[in-house]
Amino acid sequence: xxxxRPGEIPEATVARLAVYLRVLTGLVDASTVTVSSEELAxxxxxxxxxxxxxxxxxxxxGTRGVGYDVTLLRExxxxxxxxxxxRTCVLVxxxxxxxxxxxxxxxxxxxxxxxxxxxxDPGRMGEPIADSQISDISELESVVESNGVSIGVIATPxxxxxxxxxxxxxxGVTSILNFAPSVLxxxxxxxxxxxxxxxxxQILSFHEHRKSRGLGDxxxxxxx
Amino acid sequence: xxxxRPGEIPEATVARLAVYLRVLTGLVDASTVTVSSEELAxxxxxxxxxxxxxxxxxxxxGTRGVGYDVTLLRExxxxxxxxxxxRTCVLVxxxxxxxxxxxxxxxxxxxxxxxxxxxxDPGRMGEPIADSQISDISELESVVESNGVSIGVIATPxxxxxxxxxxxxxxGVTSILNFAPSVLxxxxxxxxxxxxxxxxxQILSFHEHRKSRGLGDxxxxxxx
DNA sequence: AACGGCTTGTGAACGCATGCACAAAGTGAG
DNA sequence: CTCACTTTGTGCATGCGTTCACAAGCCGTT
Numbered sequence: 001x002x003x004x005r006p007g008e009i010p011e012a013t014v015a016r017l018a019v020y021l022r023v024l025t026g027l028v029d030a031s032t033v034t035v036s037s038e039e040l041a042x043x044x045x046x047x048x049x050x051x052x053x054x055x056x057x058x059x060x061x062g063t064r065g066v067g068y069d070v071t072l073l074r075e076x077x078x079x080x081x082x083x084x085x086x087r088t089c090v091l092v093x094x095x096x097x098x099x100x101x102x103x104x105x106x107x108x109x110x111x112x113x114x115x116x117x118x119x120x121d122p123g124r125m126g127e128p129i130a131d132s133q134i135s136d137i138s139e140l141e142s143v144v145e146s147n148g149v150s151i152g153v154i155a156t157p158x159x160x161x162x163x164x165x166x167x168x169x170x171x172g173v174t175s176i177l178n179f180a181p182s183v184l185x186x187x188x189x190x191x192x193x194x195x196x197x198x199x200x201x202q203i204l205s206f207h208e209h210r211k212s213r214g215l216g217d218x219x220x221x222x223x224x
Numbered sequence: 225x226x227x228x229r230p231g232e233i234p235e236a237t238v239a240r241l242a243v244y245l246r247v248l249t250g251l252v253d254a255s256t257v258t259v260s261s262e263e264l265a266x267x268x269x270x271x272x273x274x275x276x277x278x279x280x281x282x283x284x285x286g287t288r289g290v291g292y293d294v295t296l297l298r299e300x301x302x303x304x305x306x307x308x309x310x311r312t313c314v315l316v317x318x319x320x321x322x323x324x325x326x327x328x329x330x331x332x333x334x335x336x337x338x339x340x341x342x343x344x345d346p347g348r349m350g351e352p353i354a355d356s357q358i359s360d361i362s363e364l365e366s367v368v369e370s371n372g373v374s375i376g377v378i379a380t381p382x383x384x385x386x387x388x389x390x391x392x393x394x395x396g397v398t399s400i401l402n403f404a405p406s407v408l409x410x411x412x413x414x415x416x417x418x419x420x421x422x423x424x425x426q427i428l429s430f431h432e433h434r435k436s437r438g439l440g441d442x443x444x445x446x447x448x
Numbered sequence: 449a450a451c452g453g454c455t456t457g458t459g460a461a462c463g464c465a466t467g468c469a470c471a472a473a474g475t476g477a478g
Numbered sequence: 479c480t481c482a483c484t485t486t487g488t489g490c491a492t493g494c495g496t497t498c499a500c501a502a503g504c505c506g507t508t
Contacts, residue, residue, distance in 0.1 A: 012495060014430050018423035022405055036455065045407035049458095049497055056457055064456040065504040081426050082433020089425070100324035106405065106422040111429075150432050151425065174435060175428040181246055181330060183269035191431045193424050198330040199242035200417050201313070201375065202305050204399040205335075206238050207415045208374050209306020211398060236465060260485065273467055273488095280487055288486040289474040 009080065013054045017077050019044050020051070024074040036067035083111050088149045090116040090173075092164050093156030094124065094134055097179055101155060102130040112151070116143040120160065137164075144171035151175045158182040233304065237278045241301050243268050244275070248298040260291035307335045312373045314340040314397075316388050317380030318348065318358055321403055325379060326354040336375070340367040344384065361388075368395035375399045382406040 009017075023043050027035060037055075041048035055061060055068070058076050062068045078084060089112050091098060101107075102117055117129050118137045127134045135143065143149070152168040154161050154176060161180035168176060169190055178184055178194045186192055233241075247268050251259060261279075265272035279285060279292070282300050286292045302308060313336050315325060325331075326341055341353045342361045351358045359367065367373070376392040378385050378400060385404035392400060393414055400416045402408055405423075408416050 009430075010495075014427055015423065017430075018420070018426040019407070021426070022423075023407075037457095038455085043407065045409070047497070049499090050495090052455090052457065053496085060457070062456050063504065064502075065454045065506095067455070080433075081430045082436075083426065083429055087425075087429055087432065096324040096327035100320040101421070103320035104421060107425060110422050110426065112422075112425050151428055175432055177424055177428060183243070183247075183267070185269070189435070191428060193428060195419060195421075195424060196242070197325070197328060197419075198334050198336075199239065199246075200401055200419060201311075201331060201336050202242040202245070202307065202334065203238055204375055204401060204415060204417060205307055205311055206233075206241075206305045208311065208399055209304075211413070212306075234464075261487095262485085271467065273469090274465085276485090276487060277466085284487070286486050287474065288472070289476095289484045291485070 009057045013057055014081070016044070016046065016050075016054055017081060019046075020054070021074060021077045021081065021083075024070055024077065027070045028074060032070050034067045035070055035073075037062070040068070086111050086113050087151055088113050088115045088147050089151040089153060090114065090118065090140070090144060090149050090168075091153045091155065092118045092137070092140070092168070093154060093160070093180070094119040094127075094129060095155065095157075098155040099129065101153060101179075115147045115149060116140070118143075120156070140164075140167055141171040144168065144173060149173055151177065153177045153179070154184075155179045233281045237281055238305070240268070240270065240274075240278055241305060243270075244278070245298060245301045245305070245307075248294055248301065251294045252298060256294050258291045259294055259297075261286070264292070310335050310337050311375055312337050312339045312371050313375040313377060314338065314342065314364070314368060314373050314392075315377045315379065316342045316361070316364070316392070317378060317384070317404070318343040318351075318353060319379065319381075322379040323353065325377060325403075339371045339373060340364070342367075344380070364391055365395040368392065368397060373397055375401065377401045377403070378408075379403045 020040065023040065037048045037052045041051040044051065055073070058080050061073055061076055091101060091114055094102070094117055098117070098119070102114065107114065114130065116139070117132060117134050118140050119134050120137045122136055124134050125136045150173060152173040152175070154164055156164055158180045161178060161182045162184060165176060165178070165184045165186065169186055174190050176184065176186065176190065176192045178192055181196055181198060184192050244264065247264065261272045261276045265275040268275065279297070282304050285297055285300055315322060315338055318326070318341055322341070322343070326338065331338065338354065340363070341356060341358050342364050343358050344361045346360055348358050349360045374397060376397040376399070378388055380388055382404045385402060385406045386408060389400060389402070389408045389410065393410055398414050400408065400410065400414065402416055402418045403421070405420055410416055
């Protein structure tokens with residue numbers, strides 16, 4: 001029944017668009033002009049029907065009998081994801097992970113500019129990081145406000161995460177990427193995505209456990 | 225219709241069990257004895273009905289009218305996730321991210337032991353990392369085999385990821401956590417989980433984009 | 449200009465996940 | 479023992495996501 005309004009792209013599709021975008025960038029670099037849904041799906045590791053349905057949310061981009069124009073498709077996806085404008089971000093919590101994130105080239109190459117790196121330890125203020133330096137957490141609000149920062153990345157210990165989150169939101173940040181192992185509560189208009197490293201390993205552990213128990217197919221378990 | 229066999233826990237539930245486990249560990253530390261589904265759900269940031277359904281896959285653990293015994297529940301979840309035995313892991317690719325992962329205390333505190341850190345650059349062999357040192361990639365197979373490693377973590381550049389993955393699988397690894405921005409192909413019996421940092425930001429970018437366009441509720445869009 | 453061969457875009461069916469709402473089951477007071 | 483109260487466990491309905499299968503549409507050839 002629920003007619004999806006134009007521009008309403010399902011969450012699951014959005015996540016895959018980012019993957020397609022990366023694959024397409026690779027194809028552009030390889031000077032590929034055209035690609036079929038079958039080929040693209042194979043590279044991206046998905047079913048071709050799913051890929052076509054995903055792309056159909058962006059409008060009719062392909063040419064029947066031919067495929068998709070690689071450059072055009074890439075631009076369409078980038079524009080749907082709002083990647084035509086650079087987005088400014090701040091990173092809070094410069095521990096091991098924070099350093100790694102600051103040094104990750106994939107962010108800046110994909111249109112994200114970090115305008116501030118913050119840590120609660122005053123002793124670390126001024127310490128060089130990426131091509132900038134660590135600022136004290138007290139400057140968080142002013143940097144966010146003066147740069148119109150829309151995305152905040154939290155890489156603090158769990159205890160500090162909610163406080164930092166509240167300060168980011170109060171300062172005007174409307175999207176948060178959380179690496180701290182804690183559940184954040186935010187107003188409705190703020191989006192949060194969480195990356196939980198330990199949870200990832202635990203999920204794999206579950207599958208290991210399952211494999212080592214249930215060896216075989218139609219197993220003994222069929223007891224009345 | 226499809227009667228789910230005992231022990232068959234849905235994927236979405238498994239992911240949440242890891243969250244519940246963390247919350248419960250916090251409650252144990254706070255000497256909490258009993259918790260209701262309502263309370264636990266609030267802390268974990270989920271709906272209480274969903275939480276009860278999740279837990280019901282582990283059997284009947286709670287006491288009606290009372291709630292769940294915190295310690296018992298935690299043990300049940302840990303055992304379902306296969307966390308009663310320590311699991312051995314290797315980490316391949318010691319760049320910025322690799323270093324951060326090696327230094328992340330959350331892994332070892334949750335039952336994961338890293339028995340090898342590998343990098344392709346021979347010049348870095350012997351360099352200290354965590355409480356161990358970097359090994360050359362050529363030793364990968366022998367370490368995996370002699371330690372019965374079941375989980376491999378890949379933090380290499382995208383170009384190297386598939387090759388490393390193949391070597392891990394050949395050596396006997398059956399679960400892979402991939403931080404490289406590339407799609408891995410593996411045999412059916414191997415599980416892969418992917419963490420794509422740039423994709424996470426792009427997904428947030430999409431929501432920012434959406435928010436800045438579609439301000440307001442029942443909007444103008446209703447054109448015939 | 450008509451036809452055969454491809455490939456897209458999508459209606460429809462299916463399956464998994466979520467959330468409601470309530471019966472089942474335990475506790476404690478009187 | 480009985481009753482009122484609490485909280486679990488779950489049947490059912492709903493909605494979202496995936497997959498199939500095919501009509502619609504484009505291209506090159508004859």
